[in-house]
Amino acid sequence: MPTKITVVFYSTYGTNHGIALHAAEVAREAGAEVRLRRCAETAPREVVDGQDAWREQLEDMQDIPEATPEDMEWADGYFISVPTRFGVPASQFRAFVDTLGPKWQSGALANKAITATTSAQNTHGGQETTLQSIYITAMHWGAIIVPPGYVDDIKFEDGGNPYGYSCQPGPLDETGKKSVAYQTKRLVDFAGKISG
Amino acid sequence: MPTKITVVFYSTYGTNHGIALHAAEVAREAGAEVRLRRCAETAPREVVDGQDAWREQLEDMQDIPEATPEDMEWADGYFISVPTRFGVPASQFRAFVDTLGPKWQSGALANKAITATTSAQNTHGGQETTLQSIYITAMHWGAIIVPPGYVDDIKFEDGGNPYGYSCQPGPLDETGKKSVAYQTKRLVDFAGKISG
Amino acid sequence: MPTKITVVFYSTYGTNHGIALHAAEVAREAGAEVRLRRCAETAPREVVDGQDAWREQLEDMQDIPEATPEDMEWADGYFISVPTRFGVPASQFRAFVDTLGPKWQSGALANKAITATTSAQNTHGGQETTLQSIYITAMHWGAIIVPPGYVDDIKFEDGGNPYGYSCQPGPLDETGKKSVAYQTKRLVDFAGKISG
Amino acid sequence: MPTKITVVFYSTYGTNHGIALHAAEVAREAGAEVRLRRCAETAPREVVDGQDAWREQLEDMQDIPEATPEDMEWADGYFISVPTRFGVPASQFRAFVDTLGPKWQSGALANKAITATTSAQNTHGGQETTLQSIYITAMHWGAIIVPPGYVDDIKFEDGGNPYGYSCQPGPLDETGKKSVAYQTKRLVDFAGKISG
Known part of the structure; x- marks a missing residue:
């Protein structure tokens, strides 16, 4: 039986x-x-529409289903990718997380593997603290945290965030692709071991 | 000129x-x-209405204005009180914080004093980490953090959270009142010194 | 082959x-x-000797070997127990951790399971932040973090610290024993799955 | 009366x-x-002597007095600079902090301003988490935290760590000098206001 991974992300500009x-x-x-899921946009429609780049990004993602609590129950492991807002994850992610109370209470979120990535405007603008915030939440669920550490050499090339890949805004570059690939395979590997 | 304090809170059950x-x-x-302000409720109306206690609490707070970015610019100091959700502040608070981008960018949030309090279901259910999360965000604004520490003897009676008063759900008891009073006066005092 | 667990602790008063x-x-x-290991005392001899309780505790632990980097390489999983000092682990633990550079560099600390417990003078005196500090460090090693969450009902009786069991100073009570037992078995279970 | 600042640092390679x-x-x-103070070296003499660069750095600092608890009581504000070790401050700093118990208990550490800086091997190798760790500790003392935020434009040039200046190992460059200067003046300013 294949390992089940839910990729949950939120993105304002891509x-x-x-x-x-x-x-x-x-x-x-x-x-x-794999289930690829986006956090529902919670900003008012007029705010999104007031920024072309934001509105276009939202249109680009229309075919990706919105994350539901059931997607969290289903998976053996989670790959999270959300931007920083003032040192913690964007509120769209938190709004989704706050719908998980009943699943948490029923034990349906226990013992899942998790790894996370993020982006921030500045090099040190919350890239580390945002990942810690996600892991703190996952600890409440009884998740098993699978950060990359410096286990693979790519971590000495990609900025070296041991909590998870992080970057500044923009398209994923070649180094970023390698780093995300490493972190993803690591997640799949450990999620499989844990759930097996 | 009196010191200006904005009290920002979110509350689901009181x-x-x-x-x-x-x-x-x-x-x-x-x-x-003082401006007393509540974070707007962001949960869907039907979710709130599905729980009597939640709906009634929201009705109880109808006369308190919703927090706006301007309330944050206006003040010399902030007193924050928000419940824990999985180790960090409830998403209603984060949704409000995410509207502060333009004020932050203009420098209007710089050099404000801040102190925070919280509540959690369990004794150690995020009472410390939630306060740290609020302070991390405030550091992005260039705020001056004014935690209570153990400066007053009340901190050896109230559970001893040096980051801010914290408690489990329920009405504020006598010890809690003393602790919140201490923390508030401390905030007013330092906000005055800083802005004076 | 049995799962290998190194229990690393530091204790001033027991x-x-x-x-x-x-x-x-x-x-x-x-x-x-199992290897039971204590962090070497780094406080000057005269400081320890100046406090009867501290000196006696150190004598009580003389038969327990001091932790070495090799004990960290050997294990599949770590159980950590260290007291809080101002919101983070006691410096005796940090002094030991700072000797792990060469092992970390060689990759010998990668992919180990870890769980942690702590104690603090006050109920909210760093019981949560201290555990987070330990996990942050372990993430640098590429460890797999295994916090208890609220997966077992004991967590609703023991103060509910989802990051790890925590308590105020004193002998381990019955509830504490159950909670530590749960957390330990969880560690052994996941360390086995991960290393298997 | 001039504002009193104690600069406390630890440095292995400069x-x-x-x-x-x-x-x-x-x-x-x-x-x-100003009092400039270094944390005493706690690594065994033979370890230091085994690395030329470390030994030479220690010799270079011989004229700087070692930090004492009295230096912390004396000051109105603290400027802290310590390197990262696995996401938190080097244990030499923690060893010094652990000697502050009696001063803390007497209230002698209350209401001091504090700001912190750090360095790490990797760009995202604990530069944010290390500063948070220092501030968590300072909150226990009842300190007033004075991070730089993004209040000055230099923060958009220096890597943008809002918790404090941070860098990779090496001599302080021009941008670093400006950033440290800004953060220092900010500390002196607020320490003066707070203690005045």
């Missing part, structure tokens, strides 16, 4: 969308069954 | 509403000009 | 010594091969 | 020594009375 697409592709190539 | 009311009262008694 | 002994016993009962 | 020297100089120019 950076984390790009990371999530790559992670989903790599996970499938690694033999996992 | 605990942080109670803390905020007490903080606002104490700040006024300490000579501050 | 609390974390008690937790570590119980964890070591439970791990053995669960079929693990 | 990076944080350079930051501390610059901060001390800027603080003096800003009118503060």
Whole structure:
């Protein structure tokens, strides 16, 4: 039975969308069954429409289903990719997380593997603290945290965030692709071991 | 000129509403000009209406204005009270914070004093990590963080959270009132010194 | 081949010594091969000798070997128990951790399971932040973090710290024993799955 | 009466020594009375002597007095500069902090301003988490945290760590000097306001 991975992301201008697409592709190539899910946009429609780049990004993602609590129950492992807002994940991610209470209470979120990635405007603008915030939440679920550390040499080339790949806004570059691929395969590997 | 304090809270069942009311009262008694503001509810109407206690709490707070970015610019200091969700502040608070981008960019949030309080279902269910998450965000604004530490003896009676008063759900008890009063007066005092 | 667990602790007055002994016993009962190791005392001899309780505790632990980097390489999983000092682990633990550079560089610390426990003077005196600090460090090693979450009902009785069991100073009570036993068995289980 | 600043640093190869020297100089120019203090080396003599660069750095700092608890009581504000070790401050700093118990208990550490800087081998190798760790500890003392945020334009040039200046190992460059100068003057300013 293939390992089941839910890739959950939120993206305003495309950076984390790009990371999530790559992670989903790599996970499938690694033999996992994958659900790619985006966090629902919670900003008011007029705010989104007021910014062309934001509105276009939202249109670009229309075919990707919105994440549901059931997607979290289904998976053996989670790959999370969300941008930083003032040192923590964007509120769209938190709004989704806050719908998980009933699943958490029923034990349906226990013992899942998780790894996370992020982006921030500045090099040190919350790239580390945002990942820690995601892992703190996952610890409440009883998740098994699978950060990349410096286990693979790519971590000495990609900025070296041991908590998860992180970057500044923009398309995923070659180094980023390698790093996300490594982190994804690591997740699939450990999620398989844990759930097996 | 009196020191200006904005008390920002979110409350689902009343605990942080109670803390905020007490903080606002104490700040006024300490000579501050006070704005009491609640974070807008972002959960869908049908979710709120599906729980009597939640709906009633929302009705109880109808007369309190919703927090706006301008309330953050106006103040010399912030008193924050929000419940924990999986180790970090409830997403209603984060949704409000995510509207502060333009004010932050213009420098309007710089050099404000801040202190925070929280509640969690379990004794150690994120009471410390939630406060740290709020302070991390405030550091992005260039705020001056004013935690209570153990400066006053009340901190050896109230559970001893040096990052800010924290409690489990329910009405604020006598010890809680004293602790919140101490933390509020401390905020008013330092906000005054900083802005003076 | 049995799962290999290194229990690493530091204790000034006995609390974390008690937790570590119980964890070591439970791990053995669960079929693990166990090394119980204490962090070397780094406080000057005259400081220790100046406090009877501290000196006696150090004498009580003389038969327990001091932790070495090799003990970290050997294990499949780590059970850590160290007291809080101002919101983070006691410096004796950090002094030991700082000797792990060469092992980390060689990759010898990668892919180990880890779980942690702590104690603090006050209920909210760093019980959560100290555990987060330990996990942050372990993420640098490429460890797999195995917090208890709320997966077992004991977590709703023991103060509910989802990051790991935590308590105030004193002998481990019955609830604490159950919680430490749960967390230990969980570690042995996942360390086995991960290394298998 | 001039504002009193204690600059406390630890340095293995010189990076944080350079930051501390610059901060001390800027603080003096800003009118503060300054004590420059280094954390005592706690690594065994043979370990230090085994690395030429480490031994030479220690010799270079011999004229700088070792930090004492009294230096912490004396000051109105602290400027901290310590390198990262696995996502938190080097244990030499923690060993010093652990000697502050009696001063903390007497209230002698209350209401001091604090700001911190750090260095790490990798861009995202704990530069953010290390500063948070220092601030968590300072909150226990009842300190007033004065991070730089993005209040000055230099923060959009220096890597943008809103918690404090951070860098990779090496001599302080021009941008670093400006950033440290800004952060130091900010500390002197707020320490003066708070203690005045």
